[in-house]
Amino acid sequence: MPDQEKQVREIMIDVFEFPHVPYWFTLRQVSGILKKSIHGGKCLRPAAALIFDEKYNLLGHLDIQDILQYIGNVTLSGEKARQDILASSDAETTHLLSELSEKPVSSFLHPSRLFADPEDLVSKAAELMLGNSLPILPVLENQKKLVGIVRSIEIFEYLSAAFFRA
């Protein structure tokens, strides 16, 4: 741990680095937004969208791993082999995928239940993230206003600095 431990505000990134979507957007719309973000070269890791309600309150997030998981649940179920399914265009799979794509992201998001404060020490944020396997941790000012995001990458960079001082 560094001698003078940093606060979360010093390592968090701007929330506008991530795409924002309302909870009623469909999985297809969010996938399209993430694709554009990836192709535009602006996509951060994890490739995720932040999900908000009508009053711009953060509800949670959804990343491409989640989307892959849901697509996999439709296409890779049962005893069918992965390569067969990915090459398949059977009507049932197509129908299921179409249904899945039109569902709202509210059905899939990871709810945001844990938050950091900008003045928290980084070690506290790290503990929350590592203890709960969170890829991102929202930072709320006065327990209300979303002001930033801490990712595993920031935590890694901060904590792994100790390797190079040892």
Next chain:
Amino acid sequence: MTVIIDRDNPKKLYVQLLEILKGKIERGEWAVDSQIPTEDDLCKMYEVSKATVRQAVAELERTGYLLKQQGRGTFVCKRVIPEGLSMLTSFRELMLEAKVVFSTRVLAQTVLMPTDDLDLKLNIPEDIHVIYLKRLRVVDDEPILLQESYLPYHICPQLLQDDLEQNSLLEILENKYQIRITKVQEFIEVAPVSGDEGNLLGLQPGTPALLLEQRFFAGTREIMYTRSLKRPERFRFFIERERKT
């Protein structure tokens, strides 16, 4: 008379300069199409730095008062429209004029990314964050107008905190953010309402309603795209044409 910058004034220098220059345009001291003094001249006239002049001029350009022409200079914009032009009359003004009991319910005031062709309608890159407003206008306890507005987030981020139930969006844009709407393009058609829209407007899904799409500009810059669904029996459009002699 040359108004001078007051360095004891808590207002930022560029804001003071902006107000002075805007006043000159609005009072007609600087005529439409006329070239304004150069950056150096403005620095000398108001005893401010180039950075201050640039910030004030950029803001006036953004809000449609000025137009920069590469290699020629900066000109007072042709598109400045006199106050009170009927095309910019807000819903609130219309209702106050009609003396009816009305209210606005803000159903959404949030941020989203453009999907479908919204980036084209707003003329923005597709990875720009957009403020989304959804408002239901109610007159005599009856919902009559469902309005969805989209604005690039970066032009007025504080709009997310503004009270849009008590205040007109157009007034807030003009008075608080100094975004002066100078042109509106309108497209009117009849369109069936969806299930959600019908629920909000008290209409059966599929019922025809008036769909008004509007693109708002400040100078050459597009500021807002609005999609309004109106109960057809509650609206009448009035268009007046006059030949200029």
